[in-house]
Amino acid sequence: MKQKNKNFDLKLLLRLLSEMMPYKFLFFFCVSMAIILAPISAVRPYLISVMVDDYIFQADIPGLQMIALIYVGVVILNAVLRYFFIYNTALLSQNVIKDLRVRVFSKITSMPLSYFDKTPIGQSTTRTINDNETLNNVFTQGMITMAADVISIFAVLGMMFFTSWRLTVIVLVTVPFLIIATYVFKEKVRISYQKVRTQLAEMNAFLQERISGMRIVQIFNAEQQEMDKFEAINKKYTRANLDSILYYAIFFPVVELISSLAFALMVWWGTSGYWENTISFGALISFPMYLNMLFRPIRLLADKFNTLQMGLVSGERIYNILDDESKIQNEGKTVVEKLKGKIEFSNVSFAYNKDQYVLKNIDFKMNPGETLAIVGSTGSGKTTIINILNRFYEINGGSISIDGEDIHNYELHQYRKHFVTVLQDVFLFNGSIYDNIRLLDNSITDKDIIQASKMIGAHKFIEVLPNGYNQEVLERGANLSMGQRQLISFVRALVHNPDILILDEATSSIDTETESIIQYAIERLIQKRTSIIIAHRLSTIRHADKIMVLDKGLLVEFGSHNELMKKPNGKYQALYEMQFASTD
Numbered sequence: 128m129k130q131k132n133k134n135f136d137l138k139l140l141l142r143l144l145s146e147m148m149p150y151k152f153l154f155f156f157c158v159s160m161a162i163i164l165a166p167i168s169a170v171r172p173y174l175i176s177v178m179v180d181d182y183i184f185q186a187d188i189p190g191l192q193m194i195a196l197i198y199v200g201v202v203i204l205n206a207v208l209r210y211f212f213i214y215n216t217a218l219l220s221q222n223v224i225k226d227l228r229v230r231v232f233s234k235i236t237s238m239p240l241s242y243f244d245k246t247p248i249g250q251s252t253t254r255t256i257n258d259n260e261t262l263n264n265v266f267t268q269g270m271i272t273m274a275a276d277v278i279s280i281f282a283v284l285g286m287m288f289f290t291s292w293r294l295t296v297i298v299l300v301t302v303p304f305l306i307i308a309t310y311v312f313k314e315k316v317r318i319s320y321q322k323v324r325t326q327l328a329e330m331n332a333f334l335q336e337r338i339s340g341m342r343i344v345q346i347f348n349a350e351q352q353e354m355d356k357f358e359a360i361n362k363k364y365t366r367a368n369l370d371s372i373l374y375y376a377i378f379f380p381v382v383e384l385i386s387s388l389a390f391a392l393m394v395w396w397g398t399s400g401y402w403e404n405t406i407s408f409g410a411l412i413s414f415p416m417y418l419n420m421l422f423r424p425i426r427l428l429a430d431k432f433n434t435l436q437m438g439l440v441s442g443e444r445i446y447n448i449l450d451d452e453s454k455i456q457n458e459g460k461t462v463v464e465k466l467k468g469k470i471e472f473s474n475v476s477f478a479y480n481k482d483q484y485v486l487k488n489i490d491f492k493m494n495p496g497e498t499l500a501i502v503g504s505t506g507s508g509k510t511t512i513i514n515i516l517n518r519f520y521e522i523n524g525g526s527i528s529i530d531g532e533d534i535h536n537y538e539l540h541q542y543r544k545h546f547v548t549v550l551q552d553v554f555l556f557n558g559s560i561y562d563n564i565r566l567l568d569n570s571i572t573d574k575d576i577i578q579a580s581k582m583i584g585a586h587k588f589i590e591v592l593p594n595g596y597n598q599e600v601l602e603r604g605a606n607l608s609m610g611q612r613q614l615i616s617f618v619r620a621l622v623h624n625p626d627i628l629i630l631d632e633a634t635s636s637i638d639t640e641t642e643s644i645i646q647y648a649i650e651r652l653i654q655k656r657t658s659i660i661i662a663h664r665l666s667t668i669r670h671a672d673k674i675m676v677l678d679k680g681l682l683v684e685f686g687s688h689n690e691l692m693k694k695p696n697g698k699y700q701a702l703y704e705m706q707f708a709s710t711d
């Protein structure tokens with residue numbers, strides 16, 4: 128199993144490396160900088176050694192000035208090159224992460240609704256933001272800088288052997304202890320980091336859900352219960368972070384201890400060697416610098432390796448989304464400028480979960496320009512009809528055609544442009560009323576929006592707002608009433624001029640007065656196009672051309688209002704009489 132994980136990690140690492148290929152010039156530039164910086168950094172202690180042995184002890188002042196200038200030049204060159212290395216490594220990382228973030232968001236927006244049915248919003252947010260930021264650390268502090276540290280270690284070791292092989296050997300005696308401590312630290316922190324990421328994803332999902340549903344939390348006076356749940360999640364997240372901090376708190380003092388031991392051995396051996404003329408005084412002066420340059424990257428390598436490991440975990444999560452094949456297939460080629468609106472369901476069956484069919488062998492036809500009303504009890508499959516018609520879900524059996532063409536033959540994005548659905552739960556975005564109606568379609572002018580608003584009856588209430596159509600809408604339209612949000616959704620539907628209009632209980636949340644305002648506009652709107660209306664208020668659909676009655680996923684009745692009312696012991700007749708009896 129271990130070997131399998133290692134191979135998988137290597138494969139994942141290579142895939143992450145391939146993300147830099149669009150910026151290969153920048154990548155190779157950073158690698159070149161790492162290679163150049165290693166010997167330049169390692170030569171500085173050697174220059175100190177030469178300065179002491181060949182110039183200070185020899186009282187060669189002109190030579191000392193020259194070597195000092197060379198040393199200053201090397202320091203300046205190292206600083207300049209390191210600036211370019213750090214900046215361009217960060218630039219490379221940001222470019223790669225920017226592309227990945229766009230790909231993840233693009234993938235999420237193309238996922239079928241079944242994905243969002245099963246996946247918490249907070250988890251998708253974590254994948255798009257937090258996991259991408261972790262990958263950012265991989266590129267800035269991980270792969271390239273790790274390679275630079277390894278090159279630096281070999282360069283320093285080479286210069287150490289060149290300066291004094293005796294002192295180098297005595298220093299290397301402590302390196303195995305450092306390697307063992309580094310390995311143990313790496314393993315412990317890797318496990319703790321995985322716990323941190325898991326707990327962070329859970330916390331994000333919890334917060335997203337509770338903040339979105341804060342109205343319900345407060346309505347049911349459940350603040351304390353939710354606070355208790357959050358405290359439990361927060362405690363686990365804090366514990367995971369403290370575990371990782373504990374390993375750091377142990378590791379760094381251990382490294383300092385080993386480093387001090389190496390320094391003590393160097394002083395003890397070096398002093399003896401100096402008196403025996405086997406080690407120069409310059410070597411004794413330069414070796415503390417070598418020790419720091421050797422131990423520092425070894426110590427940081429463990430931390431960077433854990434950063435790399437966490438990046439691989441985040442990368443795996445991101446690629447799980449990018450590789451997810453559960454998407455609505457878009458293999459259709461047919462593109463039409465306008466749909467006539469002839470709809471036909473032939474023996475259609477659909478299940479959200481296996482063997483739990485919501486629709487069972489549905490057959491019906493609609494002619495262009497007709498209005499179909501769908502009624503039935505909760506869970507009968509009304510909303511599912513429009514979901515599969517819009518191709519938000521794929522059907523399990525049968526076929527659906529529009530204008531005689533199977534809907535799978537239409538190019539998906541063009542196909543959906545012919546539909547507009549007005550939902551009961553209106554979703555408005557942050558931005559002006561203009562923006563919420565236009566939805567980034569710049570072909571829709573302000574004049575079109577105002578004209579549509581007047582037709583719907585929304586112009587009066589928009590006009591009296593402090594900023595009119597430029598009034599900023601808060602998240603989900605929190606600063607507007609339910610009726611106002613619904614009116615805006617009707618304007619949005621009208622101004623996009625769909626070929627097929629769907630109203631999913633769109634008037635159920637509107638008061639009687641507001642409903643009367645828009646009823647005439649709705650009737651004018653549906654006269655021009657094929658329309659499907661789902662409504663609990665049966666009074667609003669009695670003039671529909673056809674009415675379909677669903678019961679537990681089965682089509683039990685189909686016909687006009689008058690036809691269905693004449694059926695003895697009919698389902699529609701019972702629903703109609705029950706509703707009006709309760710109203711009376």
